[in-house]
Amino acid sequence: MSEYNPRAFAKIRKLFPHTCSEKKVVYLNSASFGPFSTPVKKALEENIDLRVMVTRDDSHDTFNVSEKLRSDYASLIGAKKKEVGLGLNTSFGLNIAAFGLPLKRGDEILVSDREFPAIVYTFKQAAKERGLTLKFVESSNSCFDIEKFEKAITSRTRLLAISWVQFFNGYRNDLKTLSEICKRHNMFFVVDGIQGMGTEPINVHRLGIDIFTSGCQKWMLSPQGCGFFYLADHIRDHLSHSWMSWLGCDWKMQFSDLFRYDNPLHDSARRFEMGYYVILNLLGMNASVEIFKELGIRNIKKHNTMLINELIGYLKQNSYYSITSSLTAKHRSSILTFTCNDIEELHRSLLKHGVVLVQREGSIRVSAHLFNNRSDILYLIDKLKLFASKK
Ligand SMILES: Cc1ncc(COP(=O)(O)O)c(C=O)c1O
Structure with missing residues (x-):
């Protein structure tokens, strides 16, 4: 992978039309959803044109694209292509885990008490239907507490499901340590990767993750309604199916005899x-994954960290604001949150000035990504200064 090159990022920024629109837009909200780049827009428009004009049958192209995507995503997370499938969102892989992993009545599942609802509701329902027990691990300062996690493990505990990066404060969980604890206790380790995917390097093999799942609508800058899941080789044959599709079977691309009902599973x-x-x-x-291949996730992390550092530098020296994210290097991510007395008013004021971001759990959430640059952060800082000066 090539070195960090600011010029490569400046070139990619031009692929995002909102960055040069007449109306000022500083988009710092990729943790909610990512903007479309010109290549994504073009890919969608071309396909709509083809569907409208129907000049050819493109079903083979579809299979080729899906093959390429499994392969691209496998290399982004350090997996084998056969361990990656295409889903519709993060919940897709969570459901494979919750309803498919070999768990027995009375087994316990652990989740954080400050978790995004995608994990909680999926495992809550699975627990109800499968006679499992869902237990919450109490957080400390709104962050996952490893000591409390270890204390919560009993002889019946069989699974930890956790977000890689917490959606509301950007806390990046220490997956390595969590995985080691899971291995020691013979527990499955399931990771919701959506808030780290595309900004943090990862190797799912080295980390010993059993199931990893992510939508691509946020940091991966793809349309809403797409995602992927990783099922470690050693897990696949032990998973039961909550659903089965004809394309889950291996047709060897021979679709001329659709009355064949004895195809093996892929x-x-x-x-x-x-x-x-x-x-x-x-x-x-x-179209979007090509941007990540070109820049490299290590470089994207470096870029985003520099931007967030600039903001931290300002927030630290203005006593009106207080940072609510962890600043410990190993727990940082591309999300930074901070708060102040008049957060609703501040949020409205930032939106009015064209800074698009959200409030989460009493804090302003800033997500900095590959298309952002220093001038975006300086613009935000300028508006924060203005707001604080009136208080
Ligand atoms: C940690 C986390 N998991 C999952 C989701 C979304 O789940 P899904 O992709 O299934 O809609 C979000 C945000 O929307 C999130 O922040």
């Missing part, structure tokens, strides 16, 4: 995919 994560693809989304995902 010997890959693909067996858990669901029917025909949302092709528009796959094409968007495909």
